[in-house]
Amino acid sequence: MNIQVLNMLLIGIKDTLYMTLGSVIIGYILGLPLGVILYTTGKNGLKPNPIIYRIGDFVCNIIRSIPFLILLILLIPFTRFVVGKSYGSTATIVPLVICSAPYIARVVEAALNEVDTGVIEAAKAMGASNIQIIFKVLLVEARTSLIAGFTITTGILLGYSAMSGTVGGGGLGDIAVRYGYYRWQTDIMIITVVLLILIFQIIQMVGTKVATSLDHRKHKGN
Numbered sequence: 001m002n003i004q005v006l007n008m009l010l011i012g013i014k015d016t017l018y019m020t021l022g023s024v025i026i027g028y029i030l031g032l033p034l035g036v037i038l039y040t041t042g043k044n045g046l047k048p049n050p051i052i053y054r055i056g057d058f059v060c061n062i063i064r065s066i067p068f069l070i071l072l073i074l075l076i077p078f079t080r081f082v083v084g085k086s087y088g089s090t091a092t093i094v095p096l097v098i099c100s101a102p103y104i105a106r107v108v109e110a111a112l113n114e115v116d117t118g119v120i121e122a123a124k125a126m127g128a129s130n131i132q133i134i135f136k137v138l139l140v141e142a143r144t145s146l147i148a149g150f151t152i153t154t155g156i157l158l159g160y161s162a163m164s165g166t167v168g169g170g171g172l173g174d175i176a177v178r179y180g181y182y183r184w185q186t187d188i189m190i191i192t193v194v195l196l197i198l199i200f201q202i203i204q205m206v207g208t209k210v211a212t213s214l215d216h217r218k219h220k221g222n
Contacts, residue, residue, distance in 0.1 A: 016162070020154060035112070038060070060102035096161065
């Protein structure tokens with residue numbers, strides 16, 4: 001492997017991490033509040049509101065039902081409007097965020113639904129407001145599930161970021177397409193696949209370790 005290929009792979013790793021972590025962070029900034037709203041306005045939520053819930057539910061279902069590659073193409077005009085171009089790692093973050101936010105909202109909603117209702121009732125009995133229950137009870141009690149969801153979402157976005165290479169999205173996926181598909185340089189494609197697997201395994205390992213360390217149920221069992 002020459003220096004030029006090595007530098008190209010290092011840039012690919014940097015761009016892949018930039019796209020993946022950037023999109024998952026922004027996705028959580030959007031998806032976390034949406035997930036809280038879905039939980040709060042749901043049938044068994046703190047303040048049920050069928051109209052708001054159905055609107056949020058509909059939006060999430062519509063976006064999640066569109067395959068990412070098609071969504072990537074559909075959003076090209078919007079992406080160009082937001083970042084000034086429709087290709088490259090920064091441009092790829094736009095469709096990744098739009099794709100991930102509804103998924104994250106569902107993860108958050110599911111995590112909050114897992115919280116023991118007895119804990120919520122106890123907080124209400126002590127006079128806690130809905131805002132206090134959300135921030136001091138629900139999000140704290142659901143932190144293990146939220147971290148696990150964060151890990152899963154990051155892994156999914158890593159795969160999507162590689163997929164974006166088919167339309168010039170940058171990163172390791174772009175390298176795999178350009179060299180492995182168009183130029184038939186199988187060795188470079190295999191290296192990019194191995195690097196993607198390693199990145200995914202590191203994300204999974206770190207996420208699992210953090211989630212385990214925050215799991216108070218396990219600590220109580222010990």
